[in-house]
Amino acid sequence: MRKKAETNKIMPFEDALAKLETVVKELEGGELSLEDALEKFAEGMKLSKVCLARLNTAERDIDKILREEKETLVEYPLELEEADI
Amino acid sequence: MSVSSVTRYIKSLIDSDEVLSDVMVRGEISNFKRHYSGHCYFTLKDSEATLKAVMFRGRAQFLKFEPRDGLKVIAGGQISLFERDGQYQLYVQQLVPEGMGELGLAFIQLKEKLSAEGLFDDDRKKSLPLLPGAVGIVTSPTGAAIKDIITVAKRRYAGVHLFLYPVQVQGPEAPTQIARGITLLSHSGKVDVLIVGRGGGSIEELWAFNDERVVRAIASSPIPVVSAVGHQTDYTLADFVSDRRAATPSQAAEIVVPDSSDLMKYIHTLSGNLARLMDNILSNRRHRLNICLSSRILARPELILLEKRQTLDNYIQSMQEVISQTILTKRHSFNIAAEKIAVLNPLAVLERGYSIIRTQDKQVIKRIGQAGIGEKLEVVLSDGTVCVEVLDIQGENKI
Numbered sequence: 001m002r003k004k005a006e007t008n009k010i011m012p013f014e015d016a017l018a019k020l021e022t023v024v025k026e027l028e029g030g031e032l033s034l035e036d037a038l039e040k041f042a043e044g045m046k047l048s049k050v051c052l053a054r055l056n057t058a059e060r061d062i063d064k065i066l067r068e069e070k071e072t073l074v075e076y077p078l079e080l081e082e083a084d085i
Numbered sequence: 086m087s088v089s090s091v092t093r094y095i096k097s098l099i100d101s102d103e104v105l106s107d108v109m110v111r112g113e114i115s116n117f118k119r120h121y122s123g124h125c126y127f128t129l130k131d132s133e134a135t136l137k138a139v140m141f142r143g144r145a146q147f148l149k150f151e152p153r154d155g156l157k158v159i160a161g162g163q164i165s166l167f168e169r170d171g172q173y174q175l176y177v178q179q180l181v182p183e184g185m186g187e188l189g190l191a192f193i194q195l196k197e198k199l200s201a202e203g204l205f206d207d208d209r210k211k212s213l214p215l216l217p218g219a220v221g222i223v224t225s226p227t228g229a230a231i232k233d234i235i236t237v238a239k240r241r242y243a244g245v246h247l248f249l250y251p252v253q254v255q256g257p258e259a260p261t262q263i264a265r266g267i268t269l270l271s272h273s274g275k276v277d278v279l280i281v282g283r284g285g286g287s288i289e290e291l292w293a294f295n296d297e298r299v300v301r302a303i304a305s306s307p308i309p310v311v312s313a314v315g316h317q318t319d320y321t322l323a324d325f326v327s328d329r330r331a332a333t334p335s336q337a338a339e340i341v342v343p344d345s346s347d348l349m350k351y352i353h354t355l356s357g358n359l360a361r362l363m364d365n366i367l368s369n370r371r372h373r374l375n376i377c378l379s380s381r382i383l384a385r386p387e388l389i390l391l392e393k394r395q396t397l398d399n400y401i402q403s404m405q406e407v408i409s410q411t412i413l414t415k416r417h418s419f420n421i422a423a424e425k426i427a428v429l430n431p432l433a434v435l436e437r438g439y440s441i442i443r444t445q446d447k448q449v450i451k452r453i454g455q456a457g458i459g460e461k462l463e464v465v466l467s468d469g470t471v472c473v474e475v476l477d478i479q480g481e482n483k484i
Contacts, residue, residue, distance in 0.1 A: 013216035017348075020355050027362040034370050041363040048356035054216065055345040055352070057244030063235070065226065065249045066270070073269060078235075078249055 013054050020047040089168070096166040099173060105164040110136060110175060111183060114156045119145070125152065129160060129175065137174035138162075144178055157183035192295050196322060199297070204304045205325045211309040213329065213341060214277045216348065219246035220341055221276035221308075223266035226251035230284040230315065230334035237338035242345040248276055254283035260296035267299070271306035279306060280337045281323060282313030294321035303327055313337030435467035453478050 023044035027037060063078035086094075099105055112129030119125050123142030128135050138160060140148075152158065161179040166172070179193055199205065220238065224230045231249060238245050250266035253259045263281065271279055281303065283291070293299060294314045300322045303310045312327035313334040324330040331337035382389060427433060435441070442450045443463050450456055456475050464471040 012214070013218070014214060017215065017352070020352070020359075024355055024358050024362065027359065027366065030366070032366070034366065037363065037366045041359060044359040045356060048352050048359070051352045052349060054244065055242065055349050063247040063249070065251060066273075067251070068265070068269065073273060075248075078247060 011050065013051060016047050016050045016054070020044055020051065023047065088171075092166065092168050092171055096168060099164060099166050107161075108164060108175070109159055109161045110138075111159050112136065112157070114152055114158055115154050117152055117154050125177075127152065127154075129158070137167075137172055138177050139174055140177035140180060144180075148180060150182055152180060159183055192322070195295070195297055195300075196325070199300060199322065199326070204300065209304070210328045213309050213311070216242070216343055216345075217245060217277040217341060219248060219276040221270035221273070221279045222247060222249045223252055223263055223270060223279065223281045224249070224283055224313075224334070225254045228254070228284050230254075230282060230313070233284075233333070233335040234280060234313075234338045237335045238342040241339065241342045244345070245342050246276075248273075255286065255290045255293060259293035260298050263293055264296070264298040264302040267302035267306060267310070271302075271308050271310070276308065278308055278341050279310045280313055280331075280334070280341055281310055281327070282331070282334050282337060283315060284334060285315035291315075291321055294323035296322075299323055300326045311337045311341055432467065435465065441465040453480065 023040050026032060026040055027044070032040060064075040065078045066073045066075055068074075110129055112131050115128045115130055115135075117125065117127040123145060125140040125145045127138050127140075129138050130136070140160075140162075159181055160175060160177045162175050162177040164173055164175050167174055181193065203209070222231065222234055224234070226249060235247060238247060248270065250270050252262035252266050254263070267279065267281055270276055281299075282294075291314050294312070303312070303323060303326045309328040310326075311329045311331055312321070312323045313331040313336065314321045314323060315333050320330070329340055331340050377383065431441070441464070442456075443465065444450065444455075445461060445463060448455070450462065456462065456478060458475050458478060460475050462473055462475060464473055
């Protein structure tokens with residue numbers, strides 16, 4: 001199990017979105033000091049950027065075909081046109 | 086022997102026969118009748134014989150297809166004798182179209198077994214991630230299914246990572262390969278959710294998805310699994326055990342991958358709210374600050390000074406008043422005292438015509454006994470001294 005997904009180690013989208021929703025609720029509450037409000041606001045803006053960045057990623061050539069070779073999973077680029085088995 | 090006893094004897098012979106107590110019969114349905122009670126009566130026949138059959142409501146209600154005349158079926162059950170009619174018949178427990186053959190019965194039996202184990206229970210179902218980073222796919226690398234999944238997934242969210250574990254989806258190798266792929270991908274840590282399936286096909290072609298190994302591999306997946314066995318009407322066991330069932334691979338991609346533009350809209354709304362709320366908070370604070378700033382004191386701080394100065398002036402003024410009053414009082418007392426002193430001044434008495442007589446050695450003469458005839462005395466007047474000589478001395482004043 002050497003591969004601990006490089007893509008999954010960043011904050012999961014759900015968590016970022018849930019946090020963003022919490023921040024909005026807290027600001028709506030209106031109980032915050034100005035300093036806390038500014039801090040939350042900055043955090044919220046950062047979270048929304050994180051979320052949008054996740055949604056905007058359009059990497060190419062990231063899809064893989066996994067084949068088992070000698071008991072391990074080996075990744076090859078997923079190219080359907082050539083995969084006419 | 087009575088008819089009843091003969092009949093009962095025959096019935097006991099039939100009932101004690103092991104083959105007849107659990108038999109599977111292949112044949113064609115004829116004379117099919119579903120009684121209003123729900124019981125089904127029909128005849129099974131082939132080219133050379135017929136067999137009466139009955140399927141009671143308790144079993145018939147679970148039929149997945151509508152039996153009809155001419156349909157080739159396999160019926161499982163027990164043969165016994167209906168004493169009233171003197172007729173032996175098949176009491177049908179399981180009935181499947183022959184198209185499924187023995188597989189059909191195996192399917193029903195496996196389904197019941199896995200269901201009893203709780204593998205299809207709703208509380209086992211895992212919820213899907215809102216936005217999967219990576220999606221594992223177990224299907225054929227060549228079929229339309231994978232193309233559909235890729236197209237739909239990428240259209241909805243271009244950033245999704247797809248991992249395909251290629252398998253044969255039909256044929257003898259298919260179940261092992263599919264189960265293996267599910268187990269490997271679901272435990273690989275690479276993907277958040279799994280799509281398992283194939284495009285549409287006949288029941289036989291979908292059969293790998295009824296395989297116990299496949300079902301168990303799905304059941305033990307630590308991540309959610311969406312089945313996409315392309316068949317609108319028939320459910321495979323993979324569909325039952327999966328966390329979500331999609332009718333087609335395209336639909337599976339829609340279920341698994343959210344439309345990122347919807348999510349973007351939502352996040353834009355949230356960040357818009359955030360900005361608006363922050364604006365509100367800031368303008369609220371600014372307003373409160375302005376109220377303070379516009380207060381009289383902060384607007385004209387010199388007023389504080391002026392007030393203080395005025396107070397000070399007041400003090401100074403009253404102090405001055407007190408002092409001059411005191412001076413007046415003192416001066417008045419002084420004048421009175423001075424007048425008194427002036428009254429008592431001996432020199433003032435001399436001014437009024439009195440005089441002081443004293444000896445030459447300055448002894449004041451107050452009695453006649455102090456003077457002697459011929460003695461020289463000094464008379465002190467207001468403006469000087471006169472020297473006199475005593476001529477006579479008489480007692481008593483004659484003035």
